[in-house]
Amino acid sequence: MSKYIFHPNQFKDLRHDYDLIIVGSGSTGLVAALQAHELGLKPVIFEKMPKLGGNSTCASSGMNAAETDVQLRHHIVDTYEDFYRDTYIGGGKENNRDLLQYFTSHAALAIDWLDQRGIKLPNLTISGGMHMPRTHRPGNNAPIGAFLIKNLLKLCDQASIPIFNHAHVTRILTNGPRVFGVTVNFKGQKDVHVNSNVVILATGGFGAGKSIIKKYRPDLLHYRTTNQPGATGDGLKLGANVGAGLVDMTKIQIHPTVQQDTSHAYLIPEAIRGEGAILINQQGQRFTNELDTRLKVTAAINKLPEKKAYVVFDQGIRNQIKAIDFYDSIGLVIHGTDLNDLAHHMNVSPSNFTSTIKVWNQMVSKHKDNQFGRTTGMSRPINQTPYYAIHVGPAVHYTMGGLKVNRFTQVLTSADKPIAGLFAAGEVAGGLHGNNRLGGNSIAETVIFGRKAGQSAFQYLQKLNNK
Known part of the structure; x- marks a missing residue:
């Protein structure tokens, strides 16, 4: 033991x-x-x-x-x-x-x-x-x-x-x-x-403390959380009971990229985007600077009709992020032998999607994002087979x-x-x-x-x- x-x-x-x-x-x-x-x-x-x-x-x-x-x-x-x-x-x-x-x-x-x-x-x-x-x-x-x-x-x-x-x-x-x-x-x-x-x-x-979230931010109660079940604010109660002050209690972070189509919500880390991944909407197009602050990326996803998006990457990016192996092992990763195949499995427009990737790769080669002003995480294109995607949406992540x-x-x-x-x-x-x-x-x-x-x-x- x-x-x-x-x-x-x-x-x-x-x-x-x-x-x-x-x-x-x-x-x-x-x-x-x-x-x-x-x-x-x-x-x-x-x-x-x-x-x-x-x-x-x-x-x-x-x-x-x-x-x-x-x-x-x-x-x-x-x-x-x-x-x-x-x-x-x-x-x-x-x-x-x-x-x-x-x-x-x-x-x-x-x-x-x-x-x-x-x-x-x-x-x-x-x-x-x-x-x-x-x-x-x-x-x-x-x-x-x-x-x-x-x-x-x-x-x-x-x-x-x-x-x-x-x-x-x-x-x-x-x-x-x-x-x-x-x-x-x-x-x-x-x-x-x-x-x-x-x-x-x-x-x-x-x-994971619904009662505290309800008190300070009831508008967030509908979100799922990435937190383990013990994150219920015990320390706040212990401190407050002996006279501690509280600050910034309404400031609760929603993480933009959380896979939550399963019983457990899995955070898909920013590091994937940091290594070159992009976000794609249901029309097969980019819609934001993927490495803006979490606040702004969350807002961009929430403006989409479905309030969900896909993190898209290739084998070259996957090689940099060990955690993807775990996500794949539990069925969170969508595979595509080529871009058209991945678009099919994502149920997005193949023509829009392949065009988006082509334009993105061109911008990476020039290190200039003419669409959304991204300046970081552009060290490698998305061009190494196979290709992958993970379906994500916002969830409560940090207080x-x-x-x-x-x-x-x-x-x-x-x-x-x-x-x-x-x-x-x-x-x-x-x-x-x-x-x-x-x-x-x-x-x-x-x-x-x-x-x-x-x-x-x-x-x-x-x-x-x-x-």
């Missing part, structure tokens, strides 16, 4: 006191635990779901960072300022600037931190809203989420960091103005109080709103007063992304602010112990 799977016999391994308690086992929580452990602390991770990893396991495109050695090896010269500007503009200039400044200036350090621990991201692609290849990916082009979680769990195992699943934190305990522990409900067990002077919330967002935090990951009241001993990072924290998150920034956020949460916890305990 894996040491990561809770069993009643493991109850004896649970201590009553830890240096810090981390709620959530996604990338943010695992990184925070590792960073804290490296600073000499003894953390514990509680995960309410049976499976570890949270929404991080679903991430596919990569991790954004600027001024990295990886970029230089690819002859890409980038700057923190350009990274900041792309993210600020992509977020509608509604981002928390202090969070954004820290994020863009510490992303390269986060890439280095992973690399020094054997988690290497040597490949690059580009995501929507970016003007420079800065989305770092694994060497085999595998989806970054599962790759990252697998390796972080190995490091936690090596560090003997205890992780309990089926462990639902239902309450943060406070003594006056300070945190002193949590109440945890274990599957099949009664509530248990676990003591700690520090709690880090790394519970993710509320993309930009969350707990009010500062760049030290301290959770704040609505009056900007830190709640002593309470920290939050990752999707549970609001403000970084403005009104629209750019692809590749979520995984970067988990590592950058996961590390910061671990560091801030250490500093807080040092001050507490010195009083």
